[in-house]
Amino acid sequence: MRRRELLIGSGAALLAGCDSPQPELAGGWEGGAHAERGHRLRSALPKPGDGPLRRTKILIIGGGVSGLACARALSQAGSSDFALLELEDACGGNSRAHKMGGMACPTGAHYLPLPGSQSREVYQLLEELGLVQQQFGRAVWDERHLCHSPQERLFFDGAWHASLLPPALTDAALAQQRLFERLVESAQATLGFAMPSRRAAWGAGHAALDGQTFAAWLAVEGLQDPHLLWYLDYCCRDDYGAGIQTVSAWAGLHYFASRHGFHPANSNGEREAVLTWPQGNAFLTDAIAAPLAAQIHRGRSVLQVEAGKHGVEVLAWNETGQAPERWQADQVVLATPLLVANKLLGQRLAPLTDAVKQLRYAPWLVANLQLKVPLLQRIGAPPAWDNVIYGSQALGYVDAMHQSLKPQAGATVLSAYWALPQARRAELRQQDWRHWLGQVLAELSPVHPDLAGQLQRADLVRWGHAMSIPLPGVRSSAALQALLTPQGRIHFAHSDLAGYSVFEEAYTRGHEQGSSLAG
Incomplete structure (x- = not known):
């Protein structure tokens, strides 16, 4: 201390x-993330009739990865009668x-x-x-965009090592690493994992993993080497925002089994290229947003979403003009975190309210x-x-x-x-x-x-x-499953629906939602 x-x-x-x-x-x-805008929901709302009225067929709320993917899918399907409202002055969400x-x-x-x-x-x-x-049936990547070597290193025991996995200092430590490698391979073969996660069949084995913490599962499997446990904890904190004592065993295995596996014997110690x-990732979100400029309205704090029999009314605040705006749409896509979507809908949608209670x-x-x-x-x-x-x-x-x-x-x-x-x-x-x-x-x-x-x-x-954070039970949530289908004129597109936050989940969900509405 x-x-x-x-x-x-x-x-x-x-x-x-x-x-x-x-x-x-x-x-x-x-200044790229304006907390006061996000907290405007806590303030008194303008009167319902205040502000100019604008109409569009499809209104997307949120310009993060999911919202941009939805807008891109609509545009590529030939649709132009849509608009996207983004809170900040730049799109991209946490990829700005x-x-x-x-x-x-x-x-x-x-x-x-x-x-x-x-x-x-x-x-x-x-x-x-x-x-x-x-090229000839295989993917050839532009090496300018692949991470240049050396990709990663770990400061351990007074020196830098060319891997994030601490070196196995004893035979027992190496045996623990190889045991975890076999467990990951077994989970891949017997259960199946995919990215995005909902493209893998979900069964009783997945549910059992989802019902316990990663730390509890590791203990049962006899994995106790402190250096290995630190590495697994680091990986979970890096991808999920919480460690092995908090995330589910399904999430801990999914990190490895859905992507690059776990290979302690790799000669160079590095993970596969990224x-x-x-x-x-602003490189990607900026590229997606550029051709959609006419449909994107930045600096709009959405305050309320009211779904009716003949359409959806949305109340927003124009941060540049410091004035209210009203929007009417046939369909609304909420590409916001679910806790925000719940507030916008006045906590009146039961599956959404139930899902938010489970999320942290x-x-x-x-x-x-x-x-x-x-x-x-x-x-x-x-x-x-x-x-x-x-x-x-x-x-x-x-x-x-x-x-x-x-x-x-x-x-x-x-x-x-x-x-x-x-x-x-x-x-x-x-x-x-x-x-x-x-x-x-x-x-x-x-x-x-x-x-x-x-x-x-x-x-x-x-x-x-x-x-x-993919807490135990979140991936199995019936409430999250329910939100994958339209709730009347309201549709949801956010990585929260997967129970954790990565680009692949967000982009795929947004693209699917946009393609569905375009059809």
Whole structure:
């Protein structure tokens, strides 16, 4: 605790300029996510008749990955009588981007695994964007968009190692890793997993896994090596926002069995290639949004959705004009988190209300740190795209300039990620950005003691409800299943319907919903 307090204090001293001749460090909360807009639902609503009336056949509420995918599917089917209302000034949801010192960096989601055979819609999108093409019956990827080597490294036992899986220091530890590998392979063969998850048949075996925590299942299977358990916990926090004590055993296995498996004997230690860009997944969402500009209305806080016999009435607030707007549509697609959809519908739809009671959302902090020069390196593996510290509460950092083709390293932006416990949501909302920067520095400074001295600017992003956590029972939820079908004139398209948040789930659900309405 004393070391942590010292590091936080040193960060605060730098910010205050007390012990340094440098001026106060520039930075703050990045303005791309407006909490006051999201909280406008708590305010008194305008009168029902206020504001100009606009009509459209299909109205999409939410311009994240699902909403954009829905709009894209409608457009590609030849439909133009639709509109999309987005809360923020830019689309993309938690895949939006930022710039520091002319360098692009992510504010949230920052990579996409290569899609498997079940992710047909995602593959088609990537093909249409020119990232992959079929040659002689096989997919050939544009290597400029694949993560450059080295892809990842872990600071463990005083040195960097070229993998996020801690090295097996004993035969017993290696035996534990191989046991988990066999268990994943067995689950793939006997149960079946897919991405998106609803394209795998659901049976009693899946339900049994979904009824217990991942930690409980691991204990029953005899997996107890602390280094392996740390790695599995890290993977769950990275993908789901919560660790093995919280997420279901189905979710823990799904992470590996639906994608790249688990291969401790891999000679280079790295996972399969992923697609990534300096701006993260904003590369994809910006490309999707660009041809839809005429139908997208940004800066619209939707306040109320009323479904009637002959249509749906939507009350919104124009953030630019600071005035109310009214919309009428034949059909409405709610591409928002389900907790938001429930408020917009006045908590009157039983399956939605039941689903929201089961969901819990993880708060996230993303700190983009602009550096003057590269950091000094410790022994071991060279700097990588993804850099993780063993035992840290945080999730490490990615180097925004790693994908650059510059021959020499220089100024860059490190994007540090932290999936916070739900109990710290109020702290995230209330505390000053300097408080959180001090905590980020405290996590990274033991490995990078020169970080504070090279820091030029810090822009932080807070996500109060970043992603749905796949708690035990969520994937089996009858309420979530019910929301996959239309509720009158209301349709739902969000990754919440899968019980967790990844690009493939969001995009596929949005595309399916748009294709259905277009038909």
